[in-house]
Amino acid sequence: MNSLVRNGLSKRTILWAQRNSWRLPRSFRSAGRKLIVGAPSSWENNEILDGWSRPLVPHDTCSFPTVPELHFPDPPDIQPIELMASSCHAHCLITTPALDAGGLDEFVAFLARRLPVLGFRVTVMCTPTSLGPDVRTYSGQLCMALKREKTSVVVASPSQCRQWLAANRPDVISAHDPPDWILEDALSAGIPVVETLHGIPTPISTDWSREATRSTFISSFVAVSELVRRQYLKGNRSFRDDRIITIPNGYNDTHRPSCDRAVARAWLGLKNEFLFLSLGRHSIQKNAYGLVQAFSEVAQGAPNAHLLIAGRLDNHMYTSQVRALREHSSMKDRIHLRHSFANPSILFAAADCFVLNSFFEGWSLASMEALSAGLPVVLSDVGGAREQVGTDGSRGFVVGSPLGRAETPSWESAGRMRFKPQPNKEELVAAMRSVIAQREQWSTARQFLAEDSRRRFSATDCAKRHGEVLLRAISEP
Template sequence: MDAGGIDEFVAFLARRLPDRGIRSTVMVTDPAVSGGRLMRALQEEGIEVIHGYPSECLGWLREQRPDVISAHAPPDWLVQAAHELGIPVVETLHAAPTPIGTDWRAEGPRSRNIRFLIAVSDLVRRQYLRGNPAFSADAIYTIPNGFNSTHRQMTDRTAARKWLGLQDEFLFVSLARHVMQKNAYGLLVAFAEVAKLFPHAHLVLAGRADDPVYMKQLQLLHKKIPERHRIHLRDNISNPSPLLSAADCFVLNSFFEGWPLAPMEALCAGLPVVMSDVGGAREQIGLDGRHGCLVPNPLENPEAVTWDSVARERFRPQRNRAALVSAMNSIIANREYWATSRATLSSEAKVRFDTEACIQRYAQVLERAVVS
């Protein structure tokens, strides 16, 4: 457990469910994962973390017999074992398609071992029910992720910009792993046009390079852009608060998402958001322009995106490029308006993404799974 929205949200649940009377243990089922920032932080906070080979995890399940499992991208063997042990599973759908794709023929039988599903956005819920129509619509709940502000203390904006050496520059920030789902390649192509028009515009892309092949193509593209000195590729930042405090706008041009945490965190920091039409985008920034700009999905129809279509189009000219360029240009052109709106954007976002509402609904569904 280190970086990424799912890891952050699992940590959020582990920290907050005890407030609702639900003692939590985190089980990391991938033996290849070693340590990680979040895993260490949870252990230091006194939260039990189980990490080992499948046989070790199965042994723990048989011995401890938890009342319920809140599952996030669980392996099939865990779902099957929980079913055999009579432990109800509530699985959260963080995105569809999943990074490994969804075999809908296998999903029907697998889902019969799931008590309830939680979709993080209405788009994800619709995508799932279209692929697995036999699953009861009454057994899938939509609960948007909350923003855990207690673990993100904002930095003074003046100090943050001084730390980055910024004066009058306009700073776009994108926080996302360097993988094809997040589509940094398409964002770089679009920002190169913005940079030509606005010599003071900069872009920081910070994220873990989970796909070395994709990262190599991103670096090759970066070298070809004349304005590359204003495009900054960085590794993952464990605490992005100083970067968000210094930034003027957040931008995310993903092919697909479930409910991305980074733009929600940016809104809570008072930033306008430019985001492609993916799961959670309409709920987070809306269609009225009050919280930023929603641009079309790079593949046009967000409900029709598949892993194969993303792989085919990841390095090709994308259909939303002009709209993405126009949205970023508009944010820069209205810089003063957005600067004076920071406090309002932040206060509204913290109400809209209230963690208490999120954790309460999760607790209710988990408790319902135990008694049903």
């Protein structure tokens, strides 16, 4: 049998088994893993996602407009505040497992850019364990950007990071999904740690059976939403509730310049089409499979509607399932799966509505940025969705969680529901149809919504409150 045909049959069999929760024989599962998630992945070579070399809708002419240019403003002149004098010379180490294109990565970069304005000396430590000991090859998108901006960035293996900590001993650590060894080394060196909880469960899942012990290494927590704070305290009842504070993320105004809507839409080939935009990593958490199913139903009654899902490719197998679902849909020409885009301001300008049907979130940066660009949003009831959108319908809609209950998400429950009928589908479809029906009203409200959102998600207030928590950790024994 031709090897290409054989591989094609194997892939289809593996996808069918995964969708139907059918457990393959051990030897077949092993072969499947090598076939799908190998490095380099054979499926990655088949381009699961499309690039940005062509528009969403073909142009009338052969010429393809160039990517719109963005003009980044100078960082805003933040007025001196009381915090600045007390933070002068304090050395803050910000730790993160990645500095590429995810929401956590974006917020780490946000703090790295903002804390120096408040008087902190900042170093960012990136520990990309997926690369093993050879971290010299790491070239994450935000890692490169921070280095170009002259931010001190250390990319190192655990042993190298330990040596750096011993030699430099920062005054405080702002931790974002930290490995245990950083917490242990910080305690041994007497360095206070403030961990930011970007979501429950955390990216590597929260082990509640040992969280009470792990949290003794941490001075205090910052939760990005009230829901995340409640979820954490419910899971770790031993942690003092006055040691965990909620600070919603701020809008990164210095790195999200506006873009002319007409130019952005022309680049993507859009005329009268209605564009739903969803930005997020291609992973189970973001639930693109459920979103594509819902959009397919919406699109049947909206011939001009398109859906664009763009983000970093994190899970090849899951994304292959999403692509297969798209390929079998009669709406496949209006469902676009693409890689992450370095300047999302262009996509926000071109879109008509932002939609995110995640199984769980902490505080979605993408939806906050969409609101700050003037877009109505449709969000599943996770993380900070209600805090961002409100309940009066003036900013969009919060629909039910695809898991049914927003308070108790987990990677396991998301895995069980990823291909099953989801309880929020009917509500999600209705919300998307409503935004299409009210297109003119949302277009008229666009500027007001952008101004209101940028005011509510103040970058200065967010950075200042993080600085205050870090200083308090330094000053306390």
